[in-house]
Amino acid sequence: MLELKVLSKHFGGVRAVDDLSLAVEKGQIFGLIGPNGSGKSTTVNLICGVFPVTSGRVLLDGKDITRAQPHQTLAAGIARTFQNIRLFGQLTVWQNLWVAQNGLEDRQRENFLRRWMSGNRRARESVEELLEFSGLADKRDALARNLAFGEQRRLELARALSAKPKLLLLDEPAAGMNLEEVGALDDRLRKIQDRGVTILLVEHVMDLVMGVTDRIAVLNFGKKIAEGTPAEIQDDPAVQEAYLGGAGGRRAAAAG
Amino acid sequence: MDPYLVSVLSNIGMISFIALSAYLLLLTGEISFGQQAYFAISAYGSGIATAMWGWPFWAGLLWGATLAGLAATLVAIPTLRLRGLYFSIATLAFAEMVRLVFEIFTYQVEIDGELVGPDGSDGFRDIRYIYDSNVTAFEYMLVIYGLLALVLIGFFVLERARLGSVFRMIGEDPMLTEMQGLNATAYKVLAAAMAGVIAGIGGGLYAHLTTYVEPKIFNVMLGVHSLAYGLIGGLGTALGPLLGVGIDIGFLESIRAISGYRMIVFGGLVAVLLIIRPRGILDEATVHWLRRRWRRWIHAQD
Numbered sequence: 001m002l003e004l005k006v007l008s009k010h011f012g013g014v015r016a017v018d019d020l021s022l023a024v025e026k027g028q029i030f031g032l033i034g035p036n037g038s039g040k041s042t043t044v045n046l047i048c049g050v051f052p053v054t055s056g057r058v059l060l061d062g063k064d065i066t067r068a069q070p071h072q073t074l075a076a077g078i079a080r081t082f083q084n085i086r087l088f089g090q091l092t093v094w095q096n097l098w099v100a101q102n103g104l105e106d107r108q109r110e111n112f113l114r115r116w117m118s119g120n121r122r123a124r125e126s127v128e129e130l131l132e133f134s135g136l137a138d139k140r141d142a143l144a145r146n147l148a149f150g151e152q153r154r155l156e157l158a159r160a161l162s163a164k165p166k167l168l169l170l171d172e173p174a175a176g177m178n179l180e181e182v183g184a185l186d187d188r189l190r191k192i193q194d195r196g197v198t199i200l201l202v203e204h205v206m207d208l209v210m211g212v213t214d215r216i217a218v219l220n221f222g223k224k225i226a227e228g229t230p231a232e233i234q235d236d237p238a239v240q241e242a243y244l245g246g247a248g249g250r251r252a253a254a255a256g
Numbered sequence: 257m258d259p260y261l262v263s264v265l266s267n268i269g270m271i272s273f274i275a276l277s278a279y280l281l282l283l284t285g286e287i288s289f290g291q292q293a294y295f296a297i298s299a300y301g302s303g304i305a306t307a308m309w310g311w312p313f314w315a316g317l318l319w320g321a322t323l324a325g326l327a328a329t330l331v332a333i334p335t336l337r338l339r340g341l342y343f344s345i346a347t348l349a350f351a352e353m354v355r356l357v358f359e360i361f362t363y364q365v366e367i368d369g370e371l372v373g374p375d376g377s378d379g380f381r382d383i384r385y386i387y388d389s390n391v392t393a394f395e396y397m398l399v400i401y402g403l404l405a406l407v408l409i410g411f412f413v414l415e416r417a418r419l420g421s422v423f424r425m426i427g428e429d430p431m432l433t434e435m436q437g438l439n440a441t442a443y444k445v446l447a448a449a450m451a452g453v454i455a456g457i458g459g460g461l462y463a464h465l466t467t468y469v470e471p472k473i474f475n476v477m478l479g480v481h482s483l484a485y486g487l488i489g490g491l492g493t494a495l496g497p498l499l500g501v502g503i504d505i506g507f508l509e510s511i512r513a514i515s516g517y518r519m520i521v522f523g524g525l526v527a528v529l530l531i532i533r534p535r536g537i538l539d540e541a542t543v544h545w546l547r548r549r550w551r552r553w554i555h556a557q558d
Contacts, residue, residue, distance in 0.1 A: 048435060074437030086432050088425050090540045099421045102437030143544055163437060 001026040001198050002047070002167055007056035009042055009222075016042040018222035019056070024167075024215075029189060029199040031209045031230075034219035035243060040202040041083055043219070044169050047200075048080055049073045060167065075104055077166035081156045081173055083202075089145030093136055096144050096159055097127045103163035126162070133191075134158040150181050157188070167198045174205040186212050210234065218242065262393045264510045266465060268501050269400035273458025274478070275485035275497035276407060277451040282486050283420075284447045285427035286336070289479045290347030291455045293331075293354040294324035296474035298456030299463035300358065300374060306385040306464070308365050308373050313385050313464065320463075321456035328452020332445045351479055358471040379470030386464045400461050407454055411494035423447055455482075484526050490538030499537060 002024040009017040017039040024030040032040050045051050047058055049068045058066045065076050088096055101123055131137040134154040139147060144155060153173060160168055170189075174182050182205055189212050193199060203209045209216065210230045218226040218233060220242040226233055233239055277291045302320030305311040311319070335346040364373035374380040386396055414420040422443055425433045430440045463469050485500030503525070508518040533539060 050431075050435075069439075070431070070434040071437050071439045074435060080435065086429060088421075088428050088432070090424055090428055091421060092544075095421050099418055099425060100436050141548065143541070159436075 001028075001061060002200065003057075003059040003062075004043070004047075005057040005059065007043070007046060007058065008054045009039075009046055009051060010054045015222045017046065020219070020222070020224055022217050022224065022227065024198060024200055026198055027193065027196065028214045029193055029201055029212055031213035031216035032200060032202045032219065033204070033206075033209055033216060033233075037221075038219040038242075039222040040219055041171055042222075044080060044171050044200070044202060047073070047169060048078060074102060074163055074165075075107065077104060078169060079103070079160035079163045079165035079167075080169035081160050081171060083171040083175065085149075085152045085156055087144040087152060087155060087159070089143060092141050092143055093147070093155055094127060094131070094140040096155060097130055097162045098123070100159045100162035101126065101164075103165060105164050126164075130158045130162055133161075133188075149176060153177065153181075153185075161192065161197075165197060167200065168192065169200050169202075171202045172204060173201070174203055174208050177205075179207075182208050257394055259393060262397050264506065266393070266397045266400055268505050269397065269404050270458050270462050270465065271482070271485075271505060272404055272498050272501050273407065273461070274455045274482040275489075275501050276411065276494060277455035277458070278479075278482040279486035279491070279494065279497040280423070280447055280451040280454065282483070282491055283423045283427050284444050285430065286444065286448075287340075287344045287483065288347040288448075288451075289344055289476065289483060290331075290349075290351030291451065291482050292474045292476075292478040293347075293351035294328050294452040294455035295459035295462065295478070296354055296358060296469075296471070297327050298324040298459035299469045299474075300361075300380060301456075302460035303380055303383040303463040303469060304363070304373065307380075307383045308363075308367070313389070316385070317457065317460040317464075320460035321453045324456025324459065325449050325453035328455075329445060329449040332448035336441055336444045336448065348476065348479070351474070352476065355471050355474050358474070377471060379468060380463075381468050383463050383467045383469070387467055396465060400465075403457055403461070407457065408494055408498075415493070481522075484522070487536055488525060488529055490533075490536030490542065492535070492538045492540040492543030496536050496538040 004020055004022050007017055007020045008015065020039070020043065032043065034040055042051070046053050049065070049070045049072065053066055056066070057064060060076055060078065063076070065073060065078075068076060088099075091099070106123065128137075131140055134157065136151060136155060136158065139151060144152065147155060153176075157170070157173060160170075174185055177185065186208055189199060189201070201209065201213060213230055216228065216230055216233045217224055218236070218239050225238045225242055226236045228236070274291050274295050277294070278288060281288045281291075298320030300320075301323040302316040305316035305319045306313055331347070331350050335343055335350070338346055358374065359377045361374050362376050364371045364375060366372075370382075372382055391399075414423075422433070422438060425436070425438070426440045426443055433440045481504065485504065486497040487500070488503060489498065489500030490496030504518075504522055508521055509515055514521065529536065
């Protein structure tokens, strides 16, 4: 589904991402973890076309999207959320979802005028459905900036789904959440997976990553140091060293 | 109706077009000091069409607005790649360039033994179509407000449509808009073209009301004012810039006792509002609140 081939991004002398190769299979929840500054968010930004890559390639379903602009990667089927929540604060919850329906499917279905006036009934139904899914139905007319933190996180996820993506990039969706909210997120991610959406999950909250992912890659200083199932990663000595900076207890490594 | 009142109201109507034009760009987050250029292009263009080519008024107005829209598009394509302040400077420079071109632009033909047409810095006299058609000042005022109403309806439709939300999205966070699959630069060019047409309608109306235009009318102060109207009145609704125009022309300029202090009061007002209400009197939050109130009130009636 998503393939990164010896992907690199250098900022001056800093190798933020260094010869990174990985392959995410269709339908997987793929975890991308690593210590702070290890290049996870940069990788997400490279896939979305926010930064131009230094070298290497990004393939989506075999199609080269390395040089796609951000607005083209969405049309290609990739939607994302952000580490620090980014919403349109002046728009209502409903509008935030409504204007995000710019995936390939919607572009083909609606003609120009429809798209820019009101959208058709199906477009509005799909907003309703996402409001239900995210538990935001009673907040539909609130301005996004007036929502509580957890609600903003849910809205961001719903907005990404609004584009009906094939691949969802989640950049630390559990940051700042309490245990209960993390549990609900875990649940929601599985439901999204059941809809056939592939997920690349960048996350620090190990309970979530270890529980929900099918496969994990670990980055350190821009390089991939390990890849495998959650169980394999927990037992990997290289991973423990990266997290703890030397010999250390594996339990601490697993707890992140 | 009192002729003085008619002239004040006509002025408010015409200036509202250029205020709405600047407002549309403000929605997309761009500060243009140069909307007076499109006002000027259409004033000259429509004047030439009616006074020199013998076109009817509506055709002349349409022609002027089209020219303004085309010019705005051509300017927008290179300048909207600039960000923030650089875009503002570029629009200012372009508007001054247009004004200076009109200072030397001479194109006259002889009609009934008299030379008619733009004559450089002496301006363009005898745009007499309205005057010759025996349209009264009051009737012309109705024409102005009829067109203004059409443009306002357009704005209200836009605000409810996705396109309006997209403009506001770009104003809030262009990068995020891109990541929603929308080509922000293309939408900005569209907004600039629409803004050019709106300013152009005002310019054409202006030329036919005063029958005389000269380049120095279209100086930077006109652009600064049109920008300030939206910032004072509010960016939450198209009624915001109209409120701004009303405050400035209807109140500060027209009440003779204080008109001498107009610029001082106006400047002070801008400064105070930028501090206490950075997005104007009718800002987004206020409009949102009013709309909810209104909806609740409607529900209560059922």
